[in-house]
Amino acid sequence: MKIMRLKIMLITYGVGFLLFFGLLVFVALFISNEDDSSGRNYSDMDGVGSVSVSAGVLKHRPMVEKYAKEYGVSEYVSTLLAIMEVESGGRLIDVMQSSESMGLPPNTLDSEEASIKQGVKYFADLIQSAGSKGVDGNTVIQAYNYGGGFIDYVAQRGKRYSFDLAQSFAKKHSGGSKTTYSNPIAVKKNGGWRYLYGNMFYVDLVNQYFHSPQFDGDLVQLVMDEALKYEGYPYVFGGDNPNTSFDCSGLTQWSYQKAGINLPRTAQQQYDFTEHIPLSEAKPGDLVFFHSTYNSGTYVTHVGIYLGDNQMYNAGDPIGYADLTTAYWQKHLIGAGRIKQ
Incomplete structure (x- = not known):
């Protein structure tokens, strides 16, 4: 029985390492390819600032604009495209990974339009909640990953996003929630690996696409x-x-x-x-x-x-x-x- 438990622990830690290593590789690839000719660096100057996203994401811009207008968040088109880049790079059917915001298993939505419609609606709901509670825009971005509970969490702790708040929220919810709105991230602590709720680096991952x-x-x-x-x-x-x-x-x-x-x-x-x-x-x-x-x-x-x-x-x-x-x-x-x- 001890051997079996040891095997499970080794597998868990191994998966955690791969997830964390994968995140580092993702960031490194973005930095190294920022000025290459692989299809990146498409400017969207109609939203908040300039956003650099892949061709796979940019092709969905008309659909994002359609639903952003419907849900009253047209000024956030750039942010939504950056979120899409982080969530799927435009390569998945559930392009905004929004199934979970409906309480469904990941990748349940069966069309790109359904995913965009739900993703934009979910984001608009977060904007409305953030406005009523006086929190800032980065809190909304992190809440797309963590869920609306993060808005309440920040509202009770100064109303401004910080990485420390994202990290403490993840620690508070690690291991206790079935809905994570993203794959968990493994971090090293006290010589071992453990999982944290959601992705506490989400704001940095989204904001890196803005110039x-x-x-x-x-x-x-x-x-x-x-x-x-x-x-x-x-x-x-x-x-x-x-x-x-x-x-x-x-x-x-x-x-x-x-x-x-x-x-x-x-x-x-x-x-x-x-x-x-x-x-x-x-x-x-x-x-x-x-x-x-x-x-x-x-x-x-x-x-x-x-x-x-x-x-x-x-x-x-x-x-x-x-x-x-x-x-x-x-x-x-x-x-x-x-x-x-």
């Missing part, structure tokens, strides 16, 4: 050339184009888009999309964020374009320049945000 441009003087000039056209326009809540005028995030989204940079729509989403830095480290072209300027139900309520020397350009009322050293802006200041590289 955003580096700001430079010319790019900042393109943004400001567009934004300055609307100096003196009135602030219009919900406005996102010159025909309606703009609200704060509508102005930043429109102006940056003219420079080839696709930002999400709201101030909170733009904050979640950027790398957070103190204002003292901000450079012209970064965004600057504020809280509690009105009751919006989100932490971040206002955004402007940082110009340097504690000056910003923003959709106040009217649209124009503002001095960040004034008592009002200092009271509400969160900090700056840099578009991720």
Whole structure:
């Protein structure tokens, strides 16, 4: 009986090693092939930033766009394509590996369209839940792998994703759940291997497919050339184009888009999309964020374009320049945000 138990343990540890080694190989292959001619590096500039995915995934973009529009998450097409790349690389019928989100065994859905429809619907449900609980975008990405319980977990622990939270959630659920939303990952601990729930590296695996441009003087000039056209326009809540005028995030989204940079729509989403830095480290072209300027139900309520020397350009009322050293802006200041590289 002891020999049999030993055999089972050896098999289990061996499988765990292969799974973990396979993950390392996957990441290494992506890095080494990033600039090759194997079909990668297809740019999707219609979503949040630029995403580089395989031809096998890119062919599903029209279907993803169709259901993203149906479920109200069109601004997340790039994210959904990156998720698909991680889940299947476009090579499986259940292309978004969404069977499990319906409580079904893996690869149960029998058509690519059914998988995409369910995957997008599931993602949209996670977005809605995240919005109601005030958590960030990376929490939603990890929740696609872990399940919606991760959103509650993060909401109770500061409302911002971290790898430590992903790891602790995995440890908490290891060995106790029949639904993992992904193959388990084996990690080494105390000289041996053990399984963890889901894939705690999921956010990094998805985000590696995103590439955003580096700001430079010319790019900042393109943004400001567009934004300055609307100096003196009135602030219009919900406005996102010159025909309606703009609200704060509508102005930043429109102006940056003219420079080839696709930002999400709201101030909170733009904050979640950027790398957070103190204002003292901000450079012209970064965004600057504020809280509690009105009751919006989100932490971040206002955004402007940082110009340097504690000056910003923003959709106040009217649209124009503002001095960040004034008592009002200092009271509400969160900090700056840099578009991720």
